[in-house]
Amino acid sequence: MLSSLEDILRRPAVRAAIPGLSMAILRHGEITSVHAIGTRTAEGKGEVDAYTVFEAASLTKPLVAFIALQLTEEGKLPLDVPLKSLCGDYVTGDERAGLITARHVLTHTSGLPNIVARETPLKTYFQPGERFSYGSSAFGWLQRAMEHVTRNSLEALARSRVFQPLGMANSSLEWQERFECNHAQGAELDGRLVPKRRPVIAEASWSLSTTASDYARFVQAVLRGLGLRPAMHDSWFTPAVQARAGVYDVQNPAALEQPGVAWGLGWGLEPAQRYFFHWGHHPGFRAFVMGNLETGDGVVWFANSARGLRLARRVLPVIVPGDHPALEWLQGRPNASEEFADLP
Template identity: 60%
Template sequence: MADLNQFLSRTAASGPIPGLSLATLRSGARGPDYHFGRRGAHDQSAVDARTVFEAASLTKPLVAFIALQLAEEGLLDLHRPLFDICGEYVAGDSRSHQITPFHVLSHTSGLPNMVPDGKPLRTYFDPGERFSYGSSAFGWLQRSMETVSGRSLETLARERVFTPIGMVNSSLEWQVRFSENHAQGHEWEQEPVPKRRFQTAHASGSLHTTASDYIGFVQHVLARRGLTDETYEQWFAPRVNTRQGDAAEDLVGENPPNDHVAWGLGWGLEPAERCFFHWGNNPGFRAFVLANRDSQDAVVWFANSARGLRLAHTVLPATVPGEHPSIEWLRIGHL
């Protein structure tokens, strides 16, 4: 992958993306890792294998993995209303009482991605009606998981994911030890973003991790570890097609279904290609993961730049070959 190495080195050196970290799997085994650029305006040191990035929504597949384990153990009923499990979450909205963990994981809850400023959280359509990417629903799912397990989400993640897989540089809560080697986000014109340090776990996107740690999670997933075969297949069964348009969120329902991209229980899916994916978007940070269940090839990258997803057009052909309709669906531009 000499050409990829040169591309990433040149991209970081020329400035559009100050720093990036990338890890790969080839046929299920660990492939090359790449680390280029600087950690941020706060620290001009080089990005290395231990540099911690904000994973943003790449948190969600990890939370889904834990939720499915709890379901296997009879603790969490994926089809029981969250209202019945842990009480009210959306004040004054009786329709929300229908929302289940299944709806949250498949992004069919009817809740928005983010709560608009100055407006209350509410449902926009009947749960289960259609796809609309909804991060706000994951807070309710988190509460239900903590209720049925008697453990915080951070403890669940440490016990069930970080420790078993060996993700030593990962946490859903900010760790003081991350201060020594972490990335700082940058917006489109390299404006630095003040570092956010999540003091409590958020199921929608508080994961701090490294590319090396996260590819270990993906390797665990591809090897079908941690879940029964039946649950594993349920995890990756297409539940609903995404919607065409300029955003993953579609609260009004004006956009037609996308025939090439679907959603399972926590992962985006390219069904024809047998691939699963997810993207992450925090202020000044971008992340992406994609894996092929047949070839067992995978890639994950983190970038401390709002331009970070634009690596996809060069990175994916070099790491997980094939057609990837998720890139067009996400409207990912070029560098």
């Protein structure tokens, strides 16, 4: 299996499409291999190694969900109490927003948009809990609540509850000077280099910098059921809402439900085969993680290219075989078809 995977990753066509790659494989809950391939920039500067730091983008969210559920178990962050009552208002002049809870944020049913923009200002577009629409902006409110009830920054919570206990020595939600000597730089589909993002303050929806081996330690804890009581761990992966076509088309109430894809308390789910997944999308970076709760198998990778998700159709059949409706769903995102174009 590993030799066939190496063959895939080192093909000239793959290397031409994706300059740098960091990938970790898990079998039966154990990290069995880590692959560091290519260069840190599209210009061929610097070799990727096991310590090269990549932008995780939205792979930040499951880690934040893990902390949030720990706080729920401790009675500090009730899942069904409005966030407004925990830490104050976040969306002004919007009565429906006052109903948003941590559960709504984690299941992407808050009604808030994915990205706040001119076309999608910060407001609710439907009644919280009514339907799914992937919404990154809501995680800012959840972060504020988590920091308020603990009187700790999100970075401090991540260090004490995730990074240190799991041995994730090369991970942070805030940019560290020690990352400067070995970090990847992203490239867009046209090869254009993307200026490096260096978040000064943790952002719950996107700011994780990490390596594949570090993130695999988090996935290993997830597969083993560590850090949460059994009942909460089960709830983490219980389908709460069916995903909808368009992924984050918050303004389309007629978006159809996506067969075979649901969302739990922080993870995307393929319930039929007990798979969980998440993807990351930053300018010039793509990331993906998938695991199987029954077999303990999983894979996570980070790529310094907007073509990074093209690996999915080549890698997943080798590591986590089966039908993956999540791929078709993700390909339905706006302008995503080229991201998933098959590799030779």
